[in-house]
Amino acid sequence: MLKDKILVLGIETSCDETSVSVVKLENGSIEILSNVILSQDIHKIFGGVYPEQAFRKHQENMIIILKEALKSIDIREIDLIGVTAYPGLVGALALGVATAKTIGAILNKPVIPVNHLWGHLLVNFTNLPLEYNLQNIVGLVISGGHTNTYIIKNLIPLKIEKISSTLDDAVGESFDKIARILNLGFPGGPIIDKLASNYKSKTSRNIKPLFPVPNPENYNFSYSGLKTAVSRYIKNNPNFNLEEVCYHFQYSAIKHIINKIEKIIQDFEANFLLVGGGVAANSFLREELENLQNKYKIEILIPKPILCTDNAAMIAIAAIFLYLTYKNILQTFDIYPTEEEGNQIWYSTK
Ligand code: KG4
Ligand code: ZN
Numbered sequence: 001m002l003k004d005k006i007l008v009l010g011i012e013t014s015c016d017e018t019s020v021s022v023v024k025l026e027n028g029s030i031e032i033l034s035n036v037i038l039s040q041d042i043h044k045i046f047g048g049v050y051p052e053q054a055f056r057k058h059q060e061n062m063i064i065i066l067k068e069a070l071k072s073i074d075i076r077e078i079d080l081i082g083v084t085a086y087p088g089l090v091g092a093l094a095l096g097v098a099t100a101k102t103i104g105a106i107l108n109k110p111v112i113p114v115n116h117l118w119g120h121l122l123v124n125f126t127n128l129p130l131e132y133n134l135q136n137i138v139g140l141v142i143s144g145g146h147t148n149t150y151i152i153k154n155l156i157p158l159k160i161e162k163i164s165s166t167l168d169d170a171v172g173e174s175f176d177k178i179a180r181i182l183n184l185g186f187p188g189g190p191i192i193d194k195l196a197s198n199y200k201s202k203t204s205r206n207i208k209p210l211f212p213v214p215n216p217e218n219y220n221f222s223y224s225g226l227k228t229a230v231s232r233y234i235k236n237n238p239n240f241n242l243e244e245v246c247y248h249f250q251y252s253a254i255k256h257i258i259n260k261i262e263k264i265i266q267d268f269e270a271n272f273l274l275v276g277g278g279v280a281a282n283s284f285l286r287e288e289l290e291n292l293q294n295k296y297k298i299e300i301l302i303p304k305p306i307l308c309t310d311n312a313a314m315i316a317i318a319a320i321f322l323y324l325t326y327k328n329i330l331q332t333f334d335i336y337p338t339e340e341e342g343n344q345i346w347y348s349t350k
Contacts, residue, residue, distance in 0.1 A: 006323075007033075007073070008080045009103065010316025011066075013058045013096030014088025014116045015145065016040045016049045020062075020069035021312035022078070025320050028130045035313040036069040037306075047180045049144070055091035062099055069312070078107060082319020085113030085335050086342025087145070093335040101332075110329040112319040113345055116310075117141045117148060118160060120276030122321055123314035124301035130156065130320075136271040138163070138264055142257060142285075143277030143310075144172035144187065147221045148339075149264055152274065157325040162339070163264060164219035171253055172279045174223035178230055178249050182242060193282050196250040199243035210248035213255045219264055226252055250284055258288045265296055273300045276314070281305040322346070 010021040021035040040057045043049050083100035084093060097113070104111035121139040125132070139150035139160070147166040153159040169177065172189055179188020184195075200207075211229045216222040230249050234240055265273065273292075279285065280302055293300045307314065323329070326346065336342035 006079045007077050008082055008316040008319055009078045010312035010319065011083040011096045011100045012310055012312040012315045013092050014084045015092060015310060016043050016054050017310040018058045018061045018065050019310065019312035020065045021316050022069055022073050023313055023316035030125055030127065030130065030317055030320065032126055032313045033073060034069045035311055036065050037311050038065055044186050047186045048176060051089045051091060054089055055095055058092055058095040062095065076107065078109060080109060080319060080323055081111045082114045082316045083111060084116045084315050085333055086115060087337055087339045088116060090335060090337055097335050112322050113333040114315045114318045114322065115339060115342055117146060117339055119314035119318040121150065121274045122318045123276060123303050123307050124274045125317060126307065134272045136269055137274060138268055138270040139274045140261055141277045142171050142279035144176060145170050146277065147171045149219055149261065151268060156321060158321045166221040166223065167216055169223040169227065171221065171223060171257060174227055174253060177227055181231060181234065182245065189279060189282065192246045192250055195243045195246035197283060199247040209251055211252045213252045213259065219260055221256060221260060223253065254282060254285045254288060257285065258292065262292060265292065265298060271298055273298060275300065275302040276308060278309050280308040
């Protein structure tokens with residue numbers, strides 16, 4: 001049982017959210033004290049994340065967000081700093097890491113380089129005791145940049161292995177691309193989700209799928225074929241019903257995830273599933289996961305929507321797990337665009 005109180009400052013700048021958070025670990029339980037998130041609007045103009053603009057907006061807003069997150073907390077009480085070091089846009093990551101290292105140097109506190117994707121999984125431990133006895137845990141991260149599954153072999157010490165990923169587009173990326181084709185705006189996920197729900201609420205008959213559900217080999221994902229099928233349908237049916245197309249695209253995109261995760265639950269005999277990432281906010285996905293939970297009598301942990309999207313609380317929480325796992329805290333570290341490169345930080349640490 002962890003008795004001491006630890007205050008952790010989290011910093012997230014890997015993509016288009018500038019976020020700073022303070023999280024408290026006390027009596028083995030994690031509580032979020034602040035979690036300020038600024039979603040950069042500038043990318044709406046481009047219909048996707050523009051890396052240079054992302055970096056410039058992070059540098060413009062970081063101090064404002066930092067001050068807001070620390071409004072009612074004395075920065076000298078911070079014991080530990082967690083920052084996203086990978087994966088992400090290099091310039092954007094560098095801004096967050098430089099901020100974290102500077103604060104760490106001034107306060108003389110350790111700075112932990114965090115895998116953003118592990119953050120999406122571990123944020124599920126908000127308000128849960130850390131000794132929460134989980135075994136046979138699998139993880140699903142579905143976001144604008146990733147569609148990954150994991151096996152969480154152990155929580156403390158933390159041991160996570162990747163099972164599968166996407167062969168082409170990430171699921172969130174495919175929502176964003178279809179939204180762009182349909183002129184719906186960016187990010188596409190929440191807009192398509194809403195239009196799909198409208199269609200479903202108006203249609204009482206049994207709906208026959210319009211697009212095939214992708215099924216590449218193994219546990220992997222693929223979204224490029226679905227994108228082509230939707231584009232072709234729109235081209236061949238100029239008077240298409242927008243809500244109907246959104247419904248059917250979403251149906252196939254989400255069913256693909258559900259089918260793969262169902263297979264993983266069976267094959268790995270999972271008792272727990274941790275879900276995270278922006279697409280985890282999707283209403284149809286949440287319904288389908290509830291069905292899986294009932295069918296397999298497993299426990300599915302999924303964050304409330306504000307903690308699905310990129311945020312710094314998840315980074316602070318993952319930093320706690322890493323801090324408790326690796327007794328030797330690193331003196332310095334680099335930033336990495338990919339998860340595989342970044343994980344070498346930990347795999348080479350004794
Ligand atoms: O995790 P996140 O905030 O950033 C990345 O790390 O990528 O995820 C953003 C992605 C975007 O592609 C967005 O369209 C998608 O999550 N998204 C959704 C929904 N809300 C956000 N996709 C489907 N349904 C939603 N309700
Ligand atoms: Zn993310």
